[in-house]
Every structure is written in C-alpha cells, then in structure tokens.
Amino acid sequence: MKDLYIDFDGVIYNSIDISYKMAEDENISKDYESYYQFFKNLDWCEVLEKSTEINDAFDCIKRIMASGKFKVFILTHVISLKEAEVKIDLIREHLTDVTIIPVPKRVSKNKMVKVNGAILVDDYTENLREWSLDGGISVRFDLDMDGKGFPVIDRLDEVIEMF
Ligand SMILES: [Mg+2]
Incomplete structure (x- = not known):
C-alpha cells in the first residue's frame, strides 16, 4: 500500500x-x-x-480507498485555525475514515509528513517540486491537463490506474 x-x-x-x-x-x-x-x-x-466539489472528488476518494492500493491522507495548507476547522467539518460530511492533516501555510508540505515513496496529488507545482526533491512521487491535478513537467490527472480516481 x-x-x-x-x-x-x-x-x-x-x-x-x-x-x-x-x-x-x-x-x-x-x-x-x-x-x-x-x-x-x-x-x-x-x-x-x-465553492463546489471538483469532478466528484469525494466519490473518487471513496473509490481510491476501496481499491485497497493506497493509504489516503488529505494534506491541506491552512492560514487560520478557523480555516482548518471549516475544512475538516466539510471533509467529514463526506469521508469518515480518511486522515486529515492541516499544514501551516508557511511550512512546506514535504516538511510535515514522511515523503519518501509517497504520492502527492496537488495543483500547485511548487509543492510538487519540493515533494519530488525529497524523494516523493508528484502528480499534478489540473483541469486543463497541463502537467507542467509532472504526470497529470483531472479526476482523482485516475490514480488507481496510474499506480
Ligand atoms: Mg491546492
């Protein structure tokens, strides 16, 4: 996994x-x-x-978890604690058993968790660049399918076939 x-x-x-x-x-x-x-x-x-959900993201995450291939975490930058609270509440309405990790905005995501061999799906290329440099596997999420040098998806459940 x-x-x-x-x-x-x-x-x-x-x-x-x-x-x-x-x-x-x-x-x-x-x-x-x-x-x-x-x-x-x-x-x-x-x-x-x-705001609205992008391309059935929550159903995609349920499918990803059901595939048994991945241990899934949501890794999200936050600036205020209120932002973290509101995001956690929203995610919990849809997903009960995923781990949610809020990351202070001024801390890089690759400094928050063990990166080596882990996959990050993110739309922000700077996060992906830092992740790869630390030995992680970076996948860009982009609705125009512009990978900017990274493998790219526009629906989250595409990772099931990718790995
Ligand atoms: Mg983002």
Missing part, C-alpha cells in the same frame, strides 16, 4: 478560484504578505459555501 496525500484547494474543492475572486473584488494587492493577511482573516465558511 502506498501513502497517497491529496491536496484540498484546487483538487477536491474549487475554493482557490473563489477565494482569489474575493481577494480581487476587495482589490488586495498581489504580493505574498497582502494575500497572507487577506487569507488569514477570510471567512472560510463563506468561501466553502460558494
């Missing part, structure tokens, strides 16, 4: 599009620190209410 880490924003839920749109509407300047402060105070209940 391989360890399989699945990102949340932009992979399970389209919360990234929604939250960036909210930042745009409030004219947040586009530097890291301004975005960080904006996201720190963001109302994540509202973000998740406005």
Whole structure:
C-alpha cells in the first residue's frame, strides 16, 4: 500500500478560484504578505459555501480507498485555525475514515509528513517540486491537463490506474 496525500484547494474543492475572486473584488494587492493577511482573516465558511466539489472528488476518494492500493491522507495548507476547522467539518460530511492533516501555510508540505515513496496529488507545482526533491512521487491535478513537467490527472480516481 502506498501513502497517497491529496491536496484540498484546487483538487477536491474549487475554493482557490473563489477565494482569489474575493481577494480581487476587495482589490488586495498581489504580493505574498497582502494575500497572507487577506487569507488569514477570510471567512472560510463563506468561501466553502460558494465553492463546489471538483469532478466528484469525494466519490473518487471513496473509490481510491476501496481499491485497497493506497493509504489516503488529505494534506491541506491552512492560514487560520478557523480555516482548518471549516475544512475538516466539510471533509467529514463526506469521508469518515480518511486522515486529515492541516499544514501551516508557511511550512512546506514535504516538511510535515514522511515523503519518501509517497504520492502527492496537488495543483500547485511548487509543492510538487519540493515533494519530488525529497524523494516523493508528484502528480499534478489540473483541469486543463497541463502537467507542467509532472504526470497529470483531472479526476482523482485516475490514480488507481496510474499506480
Ligand atoms: Mg491546492
């Protein structure tokens, strides 16, 4: 069984599009620190209410678990504890027995868990690059199927055939 880490924003839920749109509407300047402060105070209940699931992600994860090939974790960056709480509540409505690991935004995902030989599915190439450098297997999630140098999927259950 391989360890399989699945990102949340932009992979399970389209919360990234929604939250960036909210930042745009409030004219947040586009530097890291301004975005960080904006996201720190963001109302994540509202973000998740406005967001939708991407390509039957929760059913895909159930199928992945049923395949018996993977030990599944959800590895999601968070800025505030409220963000973690709201995401955990939402995930738990759909999945009861998956491990959820919130990662403080300023900590790299590859510093949070044992990476060697484990798979990460993520839409953000910087996370994938760091993961690979640490001996992990990186898979990009992208609805346009643009891997940017990584194997790419646009539905989560595609990993079952891939490994
Ligand atoms: Mg993401």
